[in-house]
Amino acid sequence: MTAEIDLDLPDLREVAAYAADSAEKVIAIFERTCVSDSRPREAIAAARIFACGGPRVKALRDVAWAGHKAAQETDDRAASEAARAAMCAPAAAFLHPLARATQVRHILGAAAHAARAAELAAGDDPVVGHGFVERTARGTNPKVIEILCRYPDPPQGGGRTGELLRMLNRKLRGPESGGA
Known part of the structure; x- marks a missing residue:
């Protein structure tokens, strides 16, 4: 049986706001390529509505x-990663209170996909991905870090996006998790 994490609606709203902020940083990468496709922007908007007090409803899953x-x-590929970051924003509202490593993707997934989108948009330059992770870590709300620390470290896998997620996780958790 998996242990439960203490998690309430205000916590979910914090995580969704963080995910929306992360996705917003790279939405232009998608919109430059897919000018008439508003689905990722709508996903971010729905996450923001939830974060500001809107209901946690099926419509969030639908836009995700x-x-x-x-x-x-x-x-x-860069546009695809930017859209995946946007997809993660409303999905963050469905973070489960289960002590499973996979749940960390609900918290950090948007930021990791955004970092990968930025990296790819810069010619697949890993320095850009690292820089994005560094800036994101410095700007992360302490409440989001506190929520993250309730969960185990994320699992291995997920390709380069997974690497960026684990890098961000280490930075947010601090030296005790191998972060800097």
Whole structure:
């Protein structure tokens, strides 16, 4: 049986706001390539509505899936990652109170996909991804870090985006998790 994490609606709103902020940083990468596709922007907007007190409803899942579909429908890898970041914003509202490493993706997924989008948009330059992670870590709300620290470290895997997620996780948790 998996242990439960103390998690309430205000916590979910903090995480969704953080995810929306992360996705917003790279939405232009998607919109430059997919000018007429508003699905990722709508996903971010829905996450913001939830974060500001809106209901946690099926519509959030629907816009997350629409953002995912947008990511799948573009051949541009940077645009796809930016759409995935947007998809993660409303999905963050569905962070579960289960002590599972996979739940960390609900908290840091948008930021990790955003870092990868920035990296790819700069010609797949890992220095850009590292810089994005550094800036994101410095700007993360302490409440989000406190929520993150309730969960175990994220799992291995996930390719380069997973590496960026684990890098951000280490930085946010501090030296005791191998962070700087």
